[in-house]
Ligand SMILES: *[C@@H]1O[C@H](CO)[C@@H](O)[C@H](O)[C@H]1NC(C)=O
């Protein structure tokens with residue numbers, strides 16, 4: 001009896017140990033998403049201050065230029081809304097302590113005015129809350145991407161008054177470029193070596209080409225990603241930093257970085273992918289807005305843009321596609337035609353690369369110039385019934401299903417194959433049996449039905465395909 005009992009007891013211990021090992025491995029895997037692992041993700045971008053309050057209050061915010069009360073705990077409490085929409089990762093605002101209080105240019109609710117990088121922004125919660133958010137995501141099999149500013153520190157006042165001793169790491173003028181204002185973002189040296197900001201909030205520009213500055217950022221980022229279990233980084237203002245900074249910084253971070261190179265020329269933007277894994281797909285964003293902002297937008301430029309990106313970028317599957325973000329006019333601000341908006345959303349979600357939807361896009365928010373485009377998500381009541389939430393959810397779930405069925409879907413480049421003045425056809429996938437054929441148009445909500453034939457899908461009459469828009473099987477006819 002004694003022996004059997006002790007065996008049973010040991011068995012329990014072994015099981016407990018195994019369970020711990022399994023749990024640890026699971027958490028370890030979740031926290032160590034590879035760069036390639038980002039390809040299959042779908043990202044929901046939110047501003048921490050604008051997504052959800054800790055106490056759940058959905059009262060309107062009286063001033064979008066100031067803090068509205070969103071927090072990391074608020075996000076934790078409202079992850080179902082995001083995960084149910086099919087997202088597998090969130091991108092949150094920069095986490096560091098910023099300029100305190102209100103300024104002539106508003107408050108640092110966006111997180112882009114760093115001062116103390118070893119402290120978290122207390123408006124968003126505590127370090128434990130942030131760790132809690134990371135854990136909560138990983139427990140769901142989701143991932144955390146944080147926004148980061150390495151280009152500069154921030155100072156309330158003009159450049160003549162900066163007191164460098166207030167910064168906790170970069171506390172000496174020797175870490176910075178001497179003052180000069182950026183006057184031409186197209187001039188590499190001027191953009192990299194001069195300062196942005198204005199006379200009310202100036203942004204002392206770190207010498208990111210200096211080894212001393214790089215090493216300090218490497219030490220910092222390596223600790224931050226491990227400490228908080230960060231899976232990816234969105235890096236701010238890449239056009240304003242030395243290109244040589246990115247590779248060693250990403251190596252130290254040991255996670256995927258997606259850079260903000262806010263510019264149009266395809267060759268210029270793609271060149272940055274020689275230095276960093278990921279890029280926000282600004283060239284395609286310009287073309288998407290142009291194609292869908294009106295019934296006469298250019299479908300052919302978008303058609304050409306797809307292959308130009310493939311030809312110029314190292315790996316289009318690691319780009320991040322978007323219609324909206326916190327810096328640009330929301331689509332419905334430009335045009336209220338909901339059919340155009342839905343086409344734009346569907347295009348970016350199915351294009352080569354990673355879909356990114358900006359909080360409020362699924363609620364048809366219509367803000368223009370910042371901070372108007374930084375609305376509070378809670379004002380919507382987190383409605384999950386509207387057509388945009390449902391569309392995004394359908395495409396996310398569909399894409400996940402396609403990825404699961406076709407191991408090379410993500411790395412098989414899109415093939416634009418059909419074009420007329422208002423319609424664009426694109427196919428993507430390794431075989432006709434698993435491929436996705438997407439048809440986009442800018443005919444708008446009032447368009448009347450018409451028939452047209454679209455050769456080149458690779459399908460033949462009688463093939464049965466699944467239509468994700470109507471969610472029905474349809475047969476290909478002779479006119480395919
Ligand atoms: C909820 O929190 C906000 C700030 O985040 C605060 O302004 C508001 O008074 C709180 N509401 C309640 C009912 O406690």
Ligand SMILES: *[C@@H]1O[C@H](CO)[C@@H](O)[C@H](O)[C@H]1NC(C)=O
Nearest residue numbers: 117118119120127223224227
């Ligand atoms: C790592 O970062 C955390 C959070 O900022 C901080 O508390 C900790 O002291 C850092 N560790 C090291 C070794 O710098």
Ligand SMILES: *[C@@H]1O[C@H](CO)[C@@H](O)[C@H](O)[C@H]1NC(C)=O
Nearest residue numbers: 157158159160161162199200
């Ligand atoms: C900078 O601010 C200081 C203090 O407000 C002021 O005296 C000075 O004239 C300003 N200089 C410039 C160049 O704006």
Ligand SMILES: *[C@@H]1O[C@H](CO)[C@@H](O)[C@H](O)[C@H]1NC(C)=O
Nearest residue numbers: 265266267307308310311312
């Ligand atoms: C790169 O993009 C440019 C347009 O910006 C295009 O003319 C060129 O053909 C592209 N290169 C390749 C190899 O596709």
Ligand SMILES: *[C@@H]1O[C@H](CO)[C@@H](O)[C@H](O)[C@H]1NC(C)=O
Nearest residue numbers: 448449450451452477478479
């Ligand atoms: C399109 O073709 C189908 C099948 O031939 C036909 O039933 C339908 O009426 C046509 N619609 C229009 C708008 O011509």
